[in-house]
Amino acid sequence: MLHRFLVAGSFALGLTSFSAQAQTTADAKTDSVNIRKIYDEALLHGQSYDNLRTLCTTIGARLSGSPQAEQAVQWGKQTMEKLGFDRVYLQEVIVPHWVRGAKEKAEVKSKKLGKTPKINLCALGGSVGGNAKAGVVEVRSWDELAKLPDAQVKGKFVFFNRPFDDKLIEPGAAYGGAVDQRGRGAIEAAKRGAVGALVRSMTSAHDDFPHTGAMRYDEKVPKVPAAALSTNSADWLSQALKADPNLEFELEMSCQTLPEVKSYNVVGEIKGTKRPDEIIVVGGHLDSWDLAQGAHDDGTGCVQSIEALRLLLASGLRPERTVRAVLFMNEENGNRGGTKYAELAKAAGEKHLAAIESDGGGFTPRGFGVEAAQPATVARVQQWAPLLAPYHAQEIGPGHGGTDIGPLKDQVKALIGYDCDSQRYFDLHHTAADTFDKVHRRELELGGAGMASLIYLLSKYGL
Amino acid sequence: MLHRFLVAGSFALGLTSFSAQAQTTADAKTDSVNIRKIYDEALLHGQSYDNLRTLCTTIGARLSGSPQAEQAVQWGKQTMEKLGFDRVYLQEVIVPHWVRGAKEKAEVKSKKLGKTPKINLCALGGSVGGNAKAGVVEVRSWDELAKLPDAQVKGKFVFFNRPFDDKLIEPGAAYGGAVDQRGRGAIEAAKRGAVGALVRSMTSAHDDFPHTGAMRYDEKVPKVPAAALSTNSADWLSQALKADPNLEFELEMSCQTLPEVKSYNVVGEIKGTKRPDEIIVVGGHLDSWDLAQGAHDDGTGCVQSIEALRLLLASGLRPERTVRAVLFMNEENGNRGGTKYAELAKAAGEKHLAAIESDGGGFTPRGFGVEAAQPATVARVQQWAPLLAPYHAQEIGPGHGGTDIGPLKDQVKALIGYDCDSQRYFDLHHTAADTFDKVHRRELELGGAGMASLIYLLSKYGL
Numbered sequence: 001m002l003h004r005f006l007v008a009g010s011f012a013l014g015l016t017s018f019s020a021q022a023q024t025t026a027d028a029k030t031d032s033v034n035i036r037k038i039y040d041e042a043l044l045h046g047q048s049y050d051n052l053r054t055l056c057t058t059i060g061a062r063l064s065g066s067p068q069a070e071q072a073v074q075w076g077k078q079t080m081e082k083l084g085f086d087r088v089y090l091q092e093v094i095v096p097h098w099v100r101g102a103k104e105k106a107e108v109k110s111k112k113l114g115k116t117p118k119i120n121l122c123a124l125g126g127s128v129g130g131n132a133k134a135g136v137v138e139v140r141s142w143d144e145l146a147k148l149p150d151a152q153v154k155g156k157f158v159f160f161n162r163p164f165d166d167k168l169i170e171p172g173a174a175y176g177g178a179v180d181q182r183g184r185g186a187i188e189a190a191k192r193g194a195v196g197a198l199v200r201s202m203t204s205a206h207d208d209f210p211h212t213g214a215m216r217y218d219e220k221v222p223k224v225p226a227a228a229l230s231t232n233s234a235d236w237l238s239q240a241l242k243a244d245p246n247l248e249f250e251l252e253m254s255c256q257t258l259p260e261v262k263s264y265n266v267v268g269e270i271k272g273t274k275r276p277d278e279i280i281v282v283g284g285h286l287d288s289w290d291l292a293q294g295a296h297d298d299g300t301g302c303v304q305s306i307e308a309l310r311l312l313l314a315s316g317l318r319p320e321r322t323v324r325a326v327l328f329m330n331e332e333n334g335n336r337g338g339t340k341y342a343e344l345a346k347a348a349g350e351k352h353l354a355a356i357e358s359d360g361g362g363f364t365p366r367g368f369g370v371e372a373a374q375p376a377t378v379a380r381v382q383q384w385a386p387l388l389a390p391y392h393a394q395e396i397g398p399g400h401g402g403t404d405i406g407p408l409k410d411q412v413k414a415l416i417g418y419d420c421d422s423q424r425y426f427d428l429h430h431t432a433a434d435t436f437d438k439v440h441r442r443e444l445e446l447g448g449a450g451m452a453s454l455i456y457l458l459s460k461y462g463l
Numbered sequence: 464m465l466h467r468f469l470v471a472g473s474f475a476l477g478l479t480s481f482s483a484q485a486q487t488t489a490d491a492k493t494d495s496v497n498i499r500k501i502y503d504e505a506l507l508h509g510q511s512y513d514n515l516r517t518l519c520t521t522i523g524a525r526l527s528g529s530p531q532a533e534q535a536v537q538w539g540k541q542t543m544e545k546l547g548f549d550r551v552y553l554q555e556v557i558v559p560h561w562v563r564g565a566k567e568k569a570e571v572k573s574k575k576l577g578k579t580p581k582i583n584l585c586a587l588g589g590s591v592g593g594n595a596k597a598g599v600v601e602v603r604s605w606d607e608l609a610k611l612p613d614a615q616v617k618g619k620f621v622f623f624n625r626p627f628d629d630k631l632i633e634p635g636a637a638y639g640g641a642v643d644q645r646g647r648g649a650i651e652a653a654k655r656g657a658v659g660a661l662v663r664s665m666t667s668a669h670d671d672f673p674h675t676g677a678m679r680y681d682e683k684v685p686k687v688p689a690a691a692l693s694t695n696s697a698d699w700l701s702q703a704l705k706a707d708p709n710l711e712f713e714l715e716m717s718c719q720t721l722p723e724v725k726s727y728n729v730v731g732e733i734k735g736t737k738r739p740d741e742i743i744v745v746g747g748h749l750d751s752w753d754l755a756q757g758a759h760d761d762g763t764g765c766v767q768s769i770e771a772l773r774l775l776l777a778s779g780l781r782p783e784r785t786v787r788a789v790l791f792m793n794e795e796n797g798n799r800g801g802t803k804y805a806e807l808a809k810a811a812g813e814k815h816l817a818a819i820e821s822d823g824g825g826f827t828p829r830g831f832g833v834e835a836a837q838p839a840t841v842a843r844v845q846q847w848a849p850l851l852a853p854y855h856a857q858e859i860g861p862g863h864g865g866t867d868i869g870p871l872k873d874q875v876k877a878l879i880g881y882d883c884d885s886q887r888y889f890d891l892h893h894t895a896a897d898t899f900d901k902v903h904r905r906e907l908e909l910g911g912a913g914m915a916s917l918i919y920l921l922s923k924y925g926l
Binding site for chain 2: 044167169204364390391395446
């Protein structure tokens, strides 16, 4: 590549012209200048990348209930205090405490196949431990399971092996079409007398990383162990079952659920200059699965939320409405933090305008998904697209807010999800590969700047 | 991340409605269905990722004139022949042959500083070799150099240390604002009697990779060695010069330019069903710098160009106009292949409609930049944006085509550059880090599908 970039294309994006309903042309000009200030600050002096390095490499994995989760709470509080936010405080949350334990292994035994390869597997979050050696029956749908005669299921492992639908452009949609296997595989397997559930990892990638993630039990059904197989191991097992339908799967896991413990959401606030009683929330979740550093899930969302507030202050754009960065605890296996925040907000009679969440990774920004009761609310956010187009953050439309902010739904005009390029996200999601080195400095800082810009507009104009 | 993606947002992108100038509503429906077919084929059965693996890992670096460049020519020809294109042929091109040589090292000597760290450096492509030990003078602009008294430049190395402007959203624009130092640093240094040029690597990243790339000489000025320092080494040297302005830089390089050799462009063609005399070109460049595998620069462009033709055939969409995939030789240090292709086309009286180039990396697609004499031509391509919006390839506007297709400018209605997310591109560009593992399968295949879709539309409707 020699000259490819010498002409920096100024893209006429074909976007609807900025038909200012609430804003004048002068406003639009001011807003454009102010948003540029936010991006300049982020790109020249951004702090979220360095903050993420600290969170990921000095604390690391921080599942709810773990000592690392508590360290992360202290880190979040101290980081926001040092930035001089008007108020930084903790909200007590009681969280589940599941631990993986030391033993976690599996082996396939088959006289016909002889020596078998290593099975790359991990317990699903919340699973009971246990030892079992049993046959395996593979299914790809609930229907397929329902049609199997009892004799083919009872006393066996059910192997849920429906892959991602690779045709889908959004990997998140493919995730949505497969994750039911992880969520209720153990319940449906146990209902039919199976000894455990083996679930294909939630990814389009073909590799050796098992992906953990939350699973559920039903109190009326026996609790059986549930584990995720890497996609390579799942593909191998599927082939092996064709060669030897009578092979045996030996699973040993020592994971367990301990008593619940006290933890916290961390909240940092900048008081609004004109309407301090109206609150805009921006957040990510502080807990992460136990296998890696929780970099893209969701360290990036936490540091971007803190950074969004810092960018407003550093750019001289103290917001007109009150803005809160919230680091929610326990998104991954309970959403207790999100639930608690909404409960406390309601009990205190607070008035929330909107809530923004970044929980889809820290990749190059694309825009925002708006979840609102009124289509007019979505349209109102969409009219700001031209202001974000120079930064490629203009894809604004109906969408999903986020798990942590979900419980605020009836208290806000809109829940807003930060959207970024997600093609690489599910290669890393809930695996040992979700580490700091997978995050790109400029991609991350651009995301925080986009979030700050939206907050600036929300805080100035309302919804 | 638990539920974040369960709702797959269907984005109303705020794009101008598909005001069919040339197309009816029925056409738009057919086109939408056909483009979906192209993407399905790419995402389910795409071959470009596997082709890239072969090119990068069995051939690797392939600078013009090298044995590997000739292997790449044969690989390209055989790959397209196996796909059953109507015609596959070579176009002879005489190319320069520069070789790095075995010696390439530098050391800073300073009594004041004592032991100094390793300098990460590489010769710029085309540089003469040489040994020199001399003082260093740092500049960040041509103006600064011009104002220095002769005594401060003569007999020294000039150290061109202007960094990327990090405020720019497009890394390519930052590249455009810094690469003049690499291109004419040696000339301007030698004019003032300097013994060599040291140039800060062309990247926003802070790391130890030196970035090579083309540089020029002026026959009227002595040829002095030119080398790139990694950004970390450049930052260190800049600090070291403050501590000891009299430090000495010792450079040893054995690179040289050998006699020119014969090489080839590789062309694969599908004859148009209705207007075979009108030609659409899609291409990338086959040569790559010698330090790595040339994965993103520009293996991805080559395999995507081949794939674009394959996708059309495999989707049952044999094009109405003739389509050629061209793997150009020698983009990096001469553009002889691009020049030759245009010359031969003109000499043969061929009628070219448009040329598309992918030479900005194989990351997630964003859209296309259109370089055309008539604004109406840009608008005509832009009207297809809604068809590409479901695939996030809708950012279409005025832009730059590409180096290889540049010489075709006066023979086509439009030169079109494939645009993708480029935040990571200049971390890798022209370095040892530009390897296959940096390319993401789905990102790459989505790009090829976007290019095939545009070709489908161009071949059906013209411009």
